[in-house]
Amino acid sequence: MKRRTVLSMEQALSLPHATLRFAQLGWRVIRIEAVGGGGLPGDPNRYIGSRVADDDRRSYFIAPNVGKEAIALNLKDARAHEIVRRLLRELDVDVFCCNTVPSRYASLGIDPATLRAARPDLIWAGISAMGPRFPEAPGYDPVLQAMAGYMEVTGDPNGPPMLSGIPVIDLKAGDEVYANVMRALLERHETGRGSEIHVSMLQAAASWLTTVLPLVDFDCAPGEITRAGNEHRKFIPTNVYPARDGFVYLAIGSDVQWRRLTAIPKFAPVANEVRLTNEGRHREREAIHRDMAAVTAQYPVEEILADLAAAKIPATRILDVRQVRELPALRDKLTRTTMPDGRTIRMQPMAVDVDGARTELPFAPKYGADTRRVLAEAGYDGGQIEGFVAEGVAA
Numbered sequence: 001m002k003r004r005t006v007l008s009m010e011q012a013l014s015l016p017h018a019t020l021r022f023a024q025l026g027w028r029v030i031r032i033e034a035v036g037g038g039g040l041p042g043d044p045n046r047y048i049g050s051r052v053a054d055d056d057r058r059s060y061f062i063a064p065n066v067g068k069e070a071i072a073l074n075l076k077d078a079r080a081h082e083i084v085r086r087l088l089r090e091l092d093v094d095v096f097c098c099n100t101v102p103s104r105y106a107s108l109g110i111d112p113a114t115l116r117a118a119r120p121d122l123i124w125a126g127i128s129a130m131g132p133r134f135p136e137a138p139g140y141d142p143v144l145q146a147m148a149g150y151m152e153v154t155g156d157p158n159g160p161p162m163l164s165g166i167p168v169i170d171l172k173a174g175d176e177v178y179a180n181v182m183r184a185l186l187e188r189h190e191t192g193r194g195s196e197i198h199v200s201m202l203q204a205a206a207s208w209l210t211t212v213l214p215l216v217d218f219d220c221a222p223g224e225i226t227r228a229g230n231e232h233r234k235f236i237p238t239n240v241y242p243a244r245d246g247f248v249y250l251a252i253g254s255d256v257q258w259r260r261l262t263a264i265p266k267f268a269p270v271a272n273e274v275r276l277t278n279e280g281r282h283r284e285r286e287a288i289h290r291d292m293a294a295v296t297a298q299y300p301v302e303e304i305l306a307d308l309a310a311a312k313i314p315a316t317r318i319l320d321v322r323q324v325r326e327l328p329a330l331r332d333k334l335t336r337t338t339m340p341d342g343r344t345i346r347m348q349p350m351a352v353d354v355d356g357a358r359t360e361l362p363f364a365p366k367y368g369a370d371t372r373r374v375l376a377e378a379g380y381d382g383g384q385i386e387g388f389v390a391e392g393v394a395a
Contacts, residue, residue: 001039003027004185005143008097009075009110011043012126013167014139014201015099016064017174022095022181023067024335024350024357030091030374031065032084033367035074035395042072042367053340063347066337067361070374072368072395079393081109083375085118090378093119095181099127102198103135108232112196121194123184127173131200139201141167148205153212169205175351176204236281237288240318241296248296248304251316254278260311265293267307336357368395 006021009032019029033042035349040047042056049059060146073080087093096115098105105111105126112124129139145151145163155162176199184195206213211233212225224233230249232238239249252258255277270291281288296304301317305323308315325334325346333349341361350357371394374383388394 004094005091006030006097007084007091008032008095009108010097010099012045012099012170013064013141014170014173015097015177016043016045017171018125018127018177019068019097020064020066020350021040021174021178023361024359025354026356026358028256029068030087030370031068031070031365032075033070033072035072035080035392036076040281041395042070042232046367053363054366057364062337062364062390065364066335066347067358068365069370069374070365071371073371074393074395075108075110076269077393078109079388081114082096083380083388083394084109085115085377086378086380087374088115088119088122091374093122094185095123095125097125097127097177097181099139101136101138102126102128102132116194116196119194121188123188123195123197124182125177125181125184125197125199127177127199129200130202131198139173141170144201144205148202149209149212151204152226153228155231157223159227161309162229169201172204172208173199173201231289233295234278236278236285237292239289239292241289241293243296243301243304244299245320246301248301248308248315249318250313251310252313257311257313261308261313264307264311266299267292270295308322333359335361337361337363339363371395 003026004022005028006019006022007030008015010016010019011033012014019031022374023029031043033080035041040056043061045061045064046056047058048061052059052062065167073083075081075084088096092346096110099112100108106114112325115124116122127139128135129137129144142163145168146161146310148169150168151161151163154164177197180197180199184197188194216222230240232251235251235253238253240247240249250261252261258275258281270288274282274284275288305315305317325331334346335349336359337345337347338360339345350359371389372385375388376382385394
């Protein structure tokens with residue numbers, strides 16, 4: 001695959017997640033951060049978490065930003081607008097990305113029309129809360145989880161709405177940028193034309209409501225589109241059950257699997273004629289969960305899992321994050337970076353193995369670390385660059 005160049009005005013998580021996926025492919029990713037603003041310089045996420053390298057590269061910032069370059073420009077200054085356009089041309093940029101509110105695109109000089117005038121085959125991609133029709137709406141994952149119904153369907157049915165433990169909407173929006181940029185590159189290869197991509201975090205999140213939103217028009221019961229705790233709303237029994245020394249999660253996805261489950265001697269007491277079909281099991285849902293728990297509580301986790309594995313029934317103990325990274329299916333897939341002090345840091349795996357991809361990436365850059373070098377590459381001489389820095393156009 002040809003190495004591409006991505007220029008990205010990015011902060012927080014949604015867009016850095018997308019551009020990380022490009023960096024893993026070996027593409028060049030240059031992140032633009034702000035100059036000025038009255039607070040700490042650059043991406044606020046630089047200052048979130050424990051100090052693991054230095055003050056502007058804390059723990060929450062590192063993993064989404066390895067393998068990238070960092071420049072700092074004051075896009076409130078028209079001279080910085082020209083710098084961006086020059087970078088597009090001189091660095092042969094394929095993709096420009098941003099994740100600020102759409103109302104700021106024009107004033108920052110990064111609106112699609114302006115940048116595609118400078119480079120007509122440019123692929124322009126932006127993430128915002130609800131797209132250009134709602135240009136002032138800020139996009140924060142927890143708020144979008146509440147707005148998109150995710151909190152309503154997450155948590156105990158007798159408890160309050162609950163956030164997911166992972167910022168799933170940030171990550172979903174980033175994956176949509178990744179996927180749609182790939183689509184746009186294919187179209188450009190066929191037509192020679194660039195593209196304009198607007199990812200609405202709300203719309204992207206709602207696209208995942210496949211198992212609940214359509215049920216509204218089927219006159220569903222209220223319980224079908226609200227919190228169900230750890231159980232599956234449709235497949236019975238799929239739930240977490242207590243064992244003598246912990247918990248087991250098992251999933252019965254068909255009547256065949258139910259028969260295999262109840263053929264295991266210890267689970268035979270949970271069977272009856274009504275429960276032979278999933279429809280019947282729905283009618284006795286609460287009783288089945290009580291009966292299952294009464295069985296599993298008598299045995300250790302490993303014994304239960306051994307029986308379920310022999311019956312080809314999906315099941316697992318509930319793992320913490322430390323255990324997850326040691327799973328045989330994952331531990332050799334983890335990506336890595338090296339701290340300034342030489343320590344190796346293990347990070348999340350790539351979503352899909354790609355031949356030739358980078359699984360060892362350079363450490364996340366300091367704020368403005370590459371400004372002078374990148375501007376020089378675009379043809380600015382030393383005096384011009386120092387002038388930009390002195391006058392607050394760059395940092």
